[in-house]
Amino acid sequence: MIARVIVDVPSRQTDRPFDYEVPEGMAGWLEVGSRVGVPFGGRVLQGFVIEIADSASVDRTRLKSVAELLDPVPPLLPDMIELSRWMSDKYCCSWTQSLQAMIPAALKGKEERQIALGDEESLDELPPELVDWMRSGDGLVKLDKLIARFPEHLRTVKLALRSGALAQLSSIKDRLSVRQVLTVFLPEPALPLEEALAQVSTRAAKQRVALMLMYERAEATTLQELAQQSGASAASVKALAEKGLLVIREVEKGRDPYKDRQFARTKPLPLTEGQQEVFGRIVDAMEDGQGRTMLLHGVTGSGKTEVYLQAIQHCLDQARQAIVLVPEISLTPQMVERFKGRFGNAVAVLHSRLSNGERFDEWRKIRSGKAQVAIGARSAIFAPFERIGLIIIDEEHESSYKQEESPKYHAREVAVRRAKQHGAAVVLGSATPSLESFAAASRSAAQAAPGAPSALLPMPHRVGGRPMPEVEVVDMREELRAGNRSMFSRRLHEALLERLERGEQSVLLLNRRGYSTFVMCRSCGHTATCPHCDISLTFHQKSRVLRCHYCGHAEGAPASCPACGSEHIRYFGTGTQRVEEELAKLFPGMRVIRMDVDTTGEKHAHERLLKRFGDREADVLLGTQMVAKGLDFPYVTLVGVIAADTSLHLPDFRAAEKTFQLLTQVAGRAGRHELEGEVVIQTYSPEHYAITTAQRHDYASFSAEELRHRSMMGYPPYCRLVLVTMSHEGLPLLASVSEQFAMELKELAQHQGVLAPLSTGLARALEVLGPVASPISRMKDRYRFQCVIKYRGSIDAAALVRQALRPFTEGSQQKGVLFSVDVDPQMIL
Numbered sequence: 001m002i003a004r005v006i007v008d009v010p011s012r013q014t015d016r017p018f019d020y021e022v023p024e025g026m027a028g029w030l031e032v033g034s035r036v037g038v039p040f041g042g043r044v045l046q047g048f049v050i051e052i053a054d055s056a057s058v059d060r061t062r063l064k065s066v067a068e069l070l071d072p073v074p075p076l077l078p079d080m081i082e083l084s085r086w087m088s089d090k091y092c093c094s095w096t097q098s099l100q101a102m103i104p105a106a107l108k109g110k111e112e113r114q115i116a117l118g119d120e121e122s123l124d125e126l127p128p129e130l131v132d133w134m135r136s137g138d139g140l141v142k143l144d145k146l147i148a149r150f151p152e153h154l155r156t157v158k159l160a161l162r163s164g165a166l167a168q169l170s171s172i173k174d175r176l177s178v179r180q181v182l183t184v185f186l187p188e189p190a191l192p193l194e195e196a197l198a199q200v201s202t203r204a205a206k207q208r209v210a211l212m213l214m215y216e217r218a219e220a221t222t223l224q225e226l227a228q229q230s231g232a233s234a235a236s237v238k239a240l241a242e243k244g245l246l247v248i249r250e251v252e253k254g255r256d257p258y259k260d261r262q263f264a265r266t267k268p269l270p271l272t273e274g275q276q277e278v279f280g281r282i283v284d285a286m287e288d289g290q291g292r293t294m295l296l297h298g299v300t301g302s303g304k305t306e307v308y309l310q311a312i313q314h315c316l317d318q319a320r321q322a323i324v325l326v327p328e329i330s331l332t333p334q335m336v337e338r339f340k341g342r343f344g345n346a347v348a349v350l351h352s353r354l355s356n357g358e359r360f361d362e363w364r365k366i367r368s369g370k371a372q373v374a375i376g377a378r379s380a381i382f383a384p385f386e387r388i389g390l391i392i393i394d395e396e397h398e399s400s401y402k403q404e405e406s407p408k409y410h411a412r413e414v415a416v417r418r419a420k421q422h423g424a425a426v427v428l429g430s431a432t433p434s435l436e437s438f439a440a441a442s443r444s445a446a447q448a449a450p451g452a453p454s455a456l457l458p459m460p461h462r463v464g465g466r467p468m469p470e471v472e473v474v475d476m477r478e479e480l481r482a483g484n485r486s487m488f489s490r491r492l493h494e495a496l497l498e499r500l501e502r503g504e505q506s507v508l509l510l511n512r513r514g515y516s517t518f519v520m521c522r523s524c525g526h527t528a529t530c531p532h533c534d535i536s537l538t539f540h541q542k543s544r545v546l547r548c549h550y551c552g553h554a555e556g557a558p559a560s561c562p563a564c565g566s567e568h569i570r571y572f573g574t575g576t577q578r579v580e581e582e583l584a585k586l587f588p589g590m591r592v593i594r595m596d597v598d599t600t601g602e603k604h605a606h607e608r609l610l611k612r613f614g615d616r617e618a619d620v621l622l623g624t625q626m627v628a629k630g631l632d633f634p635y636v637t638l639v640g641v642i643a644a645d646t647s648l649h650l651p652d653f654r655a656a657e658k659t660f661q662l663l664t665q666v667a668g669r670a671g672r673h674e675l676e677g678e679v680v681i682q683t684y685s686p687e688h689y690a691i692t693t694a695q696r697h698d699y700a701s702f703s704a705e706e707l708r709h710r711s712m713m714g715y716p717p718y719c720r721l722v723l724v725t726m727s728h729e730g731l732p733l734l735a736s737v738s739e740q741f742a743m744e745l746k747e748l749a750q751h752q753g754v755l756a757p758l759s760t761g762l763a764r765a766l767e768v769l770g771p772v773a774s775p776i777s778r779m780k781d782r783y784r785f786q787c788v789i790k791y792r793g794s795i796d797a798a799a800l801v802r803q804a805l806r807p808f809t810e811g812s813q814q815k816g817v818l819f820s821v822d823v824d825p826q827m828i829l
């Protein structure tokens with residue numbers, strides 16, 4: 001027996017299967033999808049079995065043997081191996097990268113795996129002599145020992161590992177060891193920052209940064225994280241603790257937030273006529289087994305989630321499994337509660353804020369068949385189910401479904417592919433569908449990509465005839481003319497006061513990306529930039545630390561300009577902090593919860609803040625994009641958008657789409673229950689179509705106008721894009737290599753007869769733009785250049801790029817230039 005193995009080596013030359021002999025005792029265990037250790041170049045490396053064959057493709061006498069089997073139950077299923085192959089072609093990444101993307105992080109570790117007895121009540125599945133033997137030792141054995149001792153029970157052991165009668169140690173080990181974490185606190189009471197800093201030598205810059213970071217966060221943080229962020233060693237953080245400036249304690253790490261919670265069971269609601277219609281279409285698609293994709297375009301509050309729940313029920317009734325993808329940020333207890341409430345323990349939740357061990361536990365519930373519904377962010381699309389009936393992607397327009405590091409896959413597209421393999425139905429749900437999906441579903445002439453739906457299911461009305469909230473647009477230029485220099489318009493100010501008086505709640509959204517958080521000299525215009533990246537440092541007000549958000553570099557903020565010595569330095573705080581201060585000034589006594597990257601860094605902080613708001617411990621929830629998503633609070637009757645159009649003017653062809661989506665989403669947060677809602681949007685561009693259409697909740701007009709623009713400018717969905725970024729420490733070499741790469745690509749396209757500007761109107765055309773310097777022209781001390789490939793028609797652009805890359809990544813041209821390929825990029829900024 002021969003196993004074909006993809007070995008985990010990140011080099012392109014080795015990105016192909018290697019043959020290994022399977023030793024006698026392992027034969028019954030090895031399957032396609034097994035993870036193994038194999039000898040490779042003098043070491044034993046991890047790999048995945050992608051095929052099992054009778055004969056080797058090379059001389060049998062020279063074959064090496066598989067050294068060990070790493071998991072008793074293969075972590076991947078055969079269809080996922082096929083999917084990984086497709087992904088590496090499609091997204092120009094190595095096969096091993098796409099395989100690694102599919103397994104939980106806890107499996108990637110190298111630690112030894114042992115077997116223990118599982119649940120007491122299922123032990124009678126096991127032969128009594130095996131149970132006795134296990135109990136006679138310390139209860140733990142290595143898998144190969146167990147097999148050697150009871151070769152005749154191989155099948156039983158295998159089944160027991162799936163059913164839980166036998167358990168794998170790794171998760172037990174996590175439970176025992178990973179829980180205690182060294183955690184750093186500020187002492188109580190803490191000295192004011194200046195006095196604390198006075199006790200640290202000015203030469204101990206990193207210690208000072210560590211201290212400032214602690215003051216900035218004002219929350220406990222792990223020692224490891226603090227050391228990482230400040231660049232200080234663990235020893236120097238401990239030195240701060242010895243001075244009494246910080247406190248270090250062992251703390252039990254947070255647990256699964258849902259573990260001890262009881263979820264009230266909910267019953268299916270009788271569907272409205274509109275819901276029934278959509279439900280029927282989804283059921284049809286599930287049953288015909290064609291792997292069809294549909295776009296459910298339903299306004300906020302139209303009852304999409306109830307349709308999802310009942311469609312999932314139908315799927316489970318047929319003994320098939322369901323995957324639900326939601327954006328990470330909407331994976332709130334509110335969302336989880338609705339699924340757990342309906343399906344109880346059949347639901348596994350894959351949340352990035354869980355520890356590796358916790359996530360592994362959830363993953364094993366899926367792999368062992370204990371859970372039939374997986375709900376999670378992007379990577380939950382790889383839930384190892386054997387018979388998928390339904391895949392739901394909620395808020396399908398969200399850019400977080402695209403992974404930004406290799407493999408740069410789009411979960412929507414992977415979902416469509418997986419659904420085809422399983423004959424499952426895919427439902428893309430959104431109140432503001434991406435233009436790609438909308439254009440494809442409504443069969444316009446646009447280019448179908450990625451994961452194009454073929455049918456449109458509309459739900460244009462809210463359940464129970466509740467009206468869409470009234471949206472008022474305030475022209476901030478008028479406010480200025482009327483002498484109002486505050487960041488709140490008179491209307492919003494008044495509306496906030498009304499809510500305070502009535503004891504109702506408000507949500508305030510600040511469009512984060514428009515607000516500057518940097519340091520600038522008013523005498524010479526110098527801005528503080530990262531020494532390793534071509535990017536401004538971000539100023540954190542509370543700690544007075546400057547930080548680079550790309551490489552993590554941190555330094556203390558200067559009191560005078562490093563360029564000209566002037567003391568007229570101007571600090572721009574983060575937008576939300578400024579709004580918070582202004583609120584405190586204008587509305588004394590108002591209780592505000594601020595939710596942004598600074599206040600939600602801690603595990604479960606996001607959930608905690610939302611719970612406090614839900615318990616009405618605050619009058620206002622103030623935040624960035626993260627307050628716009630999926631929240632549903634009955635006492636919220638006002639939504640204010642402080643600067644609607646700051647994202648409109650970004651040099652990104654999706655700027656209008658992003659703005660429209662954001663405004664529509666956030667407006668949907670108001671008045672979802674008995675109390676009527678009101679929305680106030682403040683803007684400097686009240687006439688822009690993204691704003692006027694959002695005001696009228698008019699997706700149809702928005703998409704028509706936006707598609708017209710895209711078609712005129714030659715952007716998706718009227719073409720598709722590939723972005724190739726190249727980087728190197730040396731500028732001249734980078735410039736010449738990227739020039740050669742572009743030439744190579746053009747030659748290949750020419751050869752296929754497709755090289756032509758898109759403006760020629762040919763049905764199949766491809767053009768190469770660049771190379772030019774990337775918008776962030778240097779990152780982590782490497783210069784960056786990029787090429788954008790635009791194409792239309794049936795062209796396998798990824799294959800062209802892979803071919804053009806070959807001489808630069810494995811051939812004679814290899815000179816240390818790193819290439820990164822992004823197929824269908826979300827941003828070409």
Ligand code: ADP
Binds near residue numbers: 269300
């Ligand atoms: P969406 O996901 O489209 O925003 P939801 O599923 O959250 O909408 O539904 C909005 C509200 O309407 C929820 O409070 C939900 O419980 C309620 N609802 C949904 N479907 C029905 C129904 N068929 N009958 C009564 N209430 C419903």
Ligand code: ZN
Binds near residue numbers: 561562565566
């Ligand atoms: Zn200056």
Ligand code: ZN
Binds near residue numbers: 549780
């Ligand atoms: Zn940097």
